Amino acid sequence: MIDIAEVSLWYDRAHKALDRVSETIRRGQTVVICGPSGSGKSSLLRCINGLEAFQEGTIRVDGVSVRDPRTDIHRLRAEIGMVFQHFELYPHMTVMQNITLAPMRVRKKARAEAEQKAMALLERVGIPEKAARYPEELSGGQKQRVAIARALAMEPKIMLFDEPTSALDPEMIKEVLDVMTGLAQEGMTMVVVTHEMGFARTVADRIVFMSEGRVVETGTGRDFFERPQHERTRQFLDRILL
């Protein structure tokens, strides 16, 4: 479903953010990317929907090349949902408006239809009563659940999560992870950058460990935690798992 082949990305001549990264993510898989900060995890995620313009290599999503100038990048992005560390809800719109904006403007759906779908999604993430509220009136966990609903409103084939729980207070992390776990169980294809090792161990089909722009090792949940192959991975796990 997602084919990443030999992708390299430079921010400037001195700083190489990704160094010949290759990965394949199949339909219905959940892949967790972890690694120290500055290792290129978020950059890789942004390359998948073309938010970051990488210089070398190719990424294909459902066979469509992301960097090909003939590709309609907006149409491709509409098929890929994305969730951010700091939620990035639009502060001047209500929860309902946040969710219906892209379905109405990009998919050209009628308002009634978009709102009906939005309500169903809010039910699903457990906060239908917040539809008329503004983002700043919600708690962090609620904001992130709205952000997930907003991404799902486009009926995406793939969901990208960029550290979705890093900005949350501990007691709110679970409500967000529960929604994500549910999605994974329903067969959504997901790429998740996170430090939540509990989530990685129980939900992820595969874990990718990155460091300094490279993929150091990948493995299934159990292999990765119990038999890490590389010194860097061991050091990282020691630091993050007490």
Next chain:
Amino acid sequence: MEIFHYTFDWSVLWRSPYGGMLVKGIVTTLHLSLLAWVVALTLGMVVGVARVQPLRWVRFAGGAYVQVFRNTPFLVQLFFWYFAAPLLLPKQDQQWLYDNVPDYAYWAGVLALGAYTASRVAEQVRAGLLSIPPDQYRAAYASGMTGFQVYRYVIAPFALRIMLPPLTTEFLTCFKNSALAMTIGVMEVTHTAYYIDSFTWHGLETTSAASAVYLCIALCIIGLMALTEKRVRIVGMMGRGR
């Protein structure tokens, strides 16, 4: 009334023909600064948006504009537009200008004030755009919207609200700077106050009245903007802790 051997004669403010002159001066100040503001806002938005673009030469052009106009006195710019700019035109156009635009000084004032204020507006626009986190742009693009839609529905409505207070200040600066147009002979209110002195020797009264006019208009604008700000306030976000 007599203080320090000076006899005040406030009737100079309404006596014919001076009363009419003062009213005309106030009206000129108002439409001069409003027209200049239209120029400043249009040009300033373009320059400000240019200053945050990824293309280097676009950024450079925007930066150069701001540097040139902010690092030379407005008075020099005014003289340049009034005395020097027409000489740069071909001979027959110069003649056309002198024959057909009798109030060229006024238009030079509008142009000079507009171009100068644009450099200040551009700085506020840039600051407003930079205060929006990059992930907010990414979130909008990730939902499949085009560049125009991203600015139209997500960035502009929010950025304009952030910019409202600093832009109000810039408008007041523009309004006050319009007084300098008197140096090229525009009969706005400051010039009128000074001019009446040469007939009546009562410049103290007229300049005091002009001061009152500036302060009253400034107060009205501040009040109006406070009301606007309240109306477009984002729930839970602005006017908090200030």
Next chain:
Amino acid sequence: MDTGVIIRNFGFMMGGLGLTLQLAAITIVGGLILGILLALARLSSRFWLYWPATAYIHFFRGLPLILVIFWLYFLFPVITGKPVNAYVAAIVSFVVFEAAYFAEIVRAGIQSIPRGQTMAARASGLSARDTAMYVILPQALRNMVPALVTQAVVIFQDTSLGYVIGLREFLRRVNLVDAREARSVELYLFAGLVYFAICSAGSLASQRLEKGRQRMHPA
């Protein structure tokens, strides 16, 4: 283009730059002193200090500088009974006017220091005066420096308004040469260039200082 006109009158025009710099220097020093006093008064809890200072600041920030110059120019003879000297009128208007702007910079600088700093200083037994002298003001001043330099650049540009009451500063002299030689394009470009060179140096210094400050105190 005829650059000869600039070369021929170079000495005469640059001679005015001396007066321009002098006006700017006096205004910066005088305006800053008056501005600090106004800022302290505005931050005071005594209403008879707070209200006059606040009114003063709003009053002058609401007026165009050129109008303040005329106003004082007309007011002086009324008070002294003698015709006013243009130089004195210009200096007084500049100082009185710019002090209002300096006051707001100083106030913002003082208010930018978190209240925790005051509490920590007072908790360690320092007096209110020592807290201000050794803890608050040194930090506040460092925060203010970039804004103060920017304001100094603005003042340097504002002195060109001395022109309107006949001071023969730099811009006035350029204007006089133009009246004689009718070379507006060359002369005003030259004037712009001279101001630009000096002001960009100031702006650049301000940016450097701001970056240095942010390195020392992130956020």
